Amino acid sequence: MNTVQLDGRGRPAAKDFRARNDELFARRGELQERLAVLRARADADELDMLSELALRRAEREMEDLIHDILNVNFGLVRRYVAMFTSRSSKHVEDFESAGKVGLLWAISSYDPARGPFAGWAFKPIQREVLRAVRDADHPNLNPGDFEKRPAILAAERAFLEEAGPDAPVDHAAVARRAGVTEAQVLRVLDAPRLDSLHTPAPGQGEDDAPWEERLPDPSPGVEDEVLLRFDLRAITGHGLPSLDPRERFVLTRRFGLDGEPEQSLRVIGERLGLSREGVRQIQQKALAKLAEPLVGTSDESRELEGRAG
Known part of the structure; x- marks a missing residue:
């Protein structure tokens, strides 16, 4: 029985992690070759009963193998979710589910000749997690502005460190630092707030009806x-x-x-x-x-x- 050594945080050591991935993806390559032969015979209507059973068995083995690869690498999803999202967000489970989608895409497209799997999986996981973050926490930003948001926020922090925390933000200076347009800076730093229809309408007292009750009912009277x-x-x-x-x-x-x-x-x-x-x-x-x-x-x-x- 193989024992996996853990690092100081209780995670698999990097060497064992890479070795385990190499082993799993090597098995995947063998299964892919076997499935390709059997499916080609099936397409040519040349399968006998034993070969058809072998095809079904190989397909189940592939499903189990993908599940194993997913479990071994799910730590990548959690690590990238922590990297790209706020710890105070209420949607961490949704972000991890989105990251799993990216991980599955990475597994299906990975070629061991391209280097370590962790590096290959970074972009697909990042793409799906950031998409989920935007939909959950920043629905008022379009994808292009959301992609530039980290650079714009970093440029704003650098500007305030130089000008002082109480200085008015110079949107043009921030745009030059971030390499974006001034309009993008305005959209990110002064994004419109999207209130829920369940929010009470302001200005009418605490007992005022929510917005949804003040909208006209489109249904016929x-x-x-x-x-x-x-x-x-x-x-x-x-x-x-x-x-x-x-x-x-x-x-x-x-x-x-x-x-x-x-x-x-x-x-x-x-x-x-x-x-x-x-x-x-x-x-x-x-x-x-x-x-x-x-x-x-x-x-x-x-x-x-x-x-x-």
């Missing part, structure tokens, strides 16, 4: 629903025959025009093999087709009501 249902019943025998079968089915099921209970977009979509958005678009298209019959039918209804009155 009761009066609109009543008018829509009246018009749909009115054109059942006139406008519906002009629709294609799918549009007619969606409107009939959506608004219960056949006397059956109304169905949601999701339920209708499951029956048609469509998404909710797909059903909604069919519904809108059908209603647009019925716009002219709706107007005519509503006018006729009002005229009859006037005569009756």
